[in-house]
Amino acid sequence: MDAEQQGRQRPLIALAMGDPAGISTELATRLVASARVREAARLVVIGDRRMLDAGAAVAGLATAVPSVAIEEIGNADTGPALIDLGNLDPADITPGEASLAGGRFAVENFTLALRLAKAGRVDGVCYTPFNKKAMRYAHPGYDDESRFITGLLRLDDGGVREFNVLQQIWNARVTSHIPLKDVSAALSEEVILREIARTESCLRLAGIEKPRILVAGLNPHAGDGGSFGMEEIEIIAPAIEAARARGHDVAGPFPADTVFVKALKEGHHAVLTMYHDQGQIAMKLMGFDRGVTMLGGLSFPVCTPAHGTAYDIAGQGIANPLAGEEAVLLAARMAASTATERRPQ
Incomplete structure (x- = not known):
């Protein structure tokens, strides 16, 4: 098995960029750059390249993430890729402030990630933290991720449950x-x-x-x-x-x-x-x-860092990526158990 084939054996995880007024874009960049993440999974980031670049600037990291179309994600090489929705200009966001624009950005990214997973196009979903106030601006009636997923994917009520995980x-x-x-x-x-x-x-x-x-x-x-x-x-x-x-x-x-x-x-x-x-x-x-929130009861894992959006340190370049890394690693382990039968033939 050559290096490319070995890379393709790693689960394909969709990483939805979360609330842009906090540390979510910085975390997304740090996860893309993480050696631990690259060894465990292939990431396809969902969001806006401008926001990813803004997060990279905050983190002091270079980004070299190619854009891919949705129909190309299963054929991506062993490195990370980006589905660029072009859905948010960084100038429209004030750090530390919940907004309709930020909530809409997070909702759109998460929605696409979930639909790709439901269709078997990716093996699991991760997302950087959401702000519930911003999510409600964009999606009135939003309670939490479990109920959002239940409604979006038309599942039975109570079918999605939240777990908190330490190693x-x-x-x-x-x-x-x-x-x-x-x-x-x-x-x-x-x-x-x-x-x-x-x-x-x-x-x-x-x-x-x-x-x-x-x-x-x-x-x-x-x-x-x-x-x-x-x-x-x-x-x-x-x-x-x-x-x-x-x-x-x-x-x-x-x-x-x-x-x-x-x-x-x-x-x-x-x-x-x-x-x-x-x-x-x-x-x-x-x-x-280090904590991870995992949403169980689906045919694919959904994971996120258990901490919040950290508005108080937004833009400071000091976000700790450890919980985000653990979230991707957990999603990759769980996805490996179900990925083969879920992928479209």
Whole structure:
């Protein structure tokens, strides 16, 4: 196998440029230049060459990324390429300020990346961070990436779930972007069982052969035998028992304030939490600059750095690319498990 053939074996990952008022364009350039990324994947960047060049200027990097037409991306050589949509002039963006122009840019780039992945033209999707305010300017009613994907690709509601990933542990959650007062009513044995199965499936795609999962309780001290709530007894524990009966290696419910400590000490691969901040706080304390958000439940991976757009350091050339690199590496590992059967023949 020659060098070009070896290069083509690497998954083809679409990198959608995110919010241009933050660090997203700088990060895109740094990912294009990253040796770790180039070894793991072929990148096709989606956005505007002017914005990519602006990001390169901030980062102090040279860009030598050829433009390709959409129909040519599967035949791109082993290096990165750019689908230049010509959709944003840098002069229209104020660093650190959410805008309609910035939101429209991110929405257009992400939409094309998802459609290419759905069609099997690319093996996975990554994106540099979005700003939700800007996204809502461009796409009224925008809640989060999971619901955006669900609507765009016409999927069943609840089919896309968000995972947060550090190299040593994953965080899955039963509920996500809903008010805290609504969490208890959203829990059921069926829903928890579904999320356990989804978590195991995603872990296997990431290369973990025998996933081990811990489940957090909802209430303080996991309810303390019913003293602080009955959800653990009536809903969560029965779901865990049903999952074990189906062959999943899962245990709990454990108090949320110690479950991550237990998982790390005992080598478990994931913690399933009941609501957003229950896991997010722990994960960001453990590795804010290394964390990855992965959207699971699709036939292809969608990954992004877990940190935000960092408006406060926009244009300073100090963005840390580590989480972005980890996002591409995770997408590449997961895409390698499904790419062959997804590519058009």
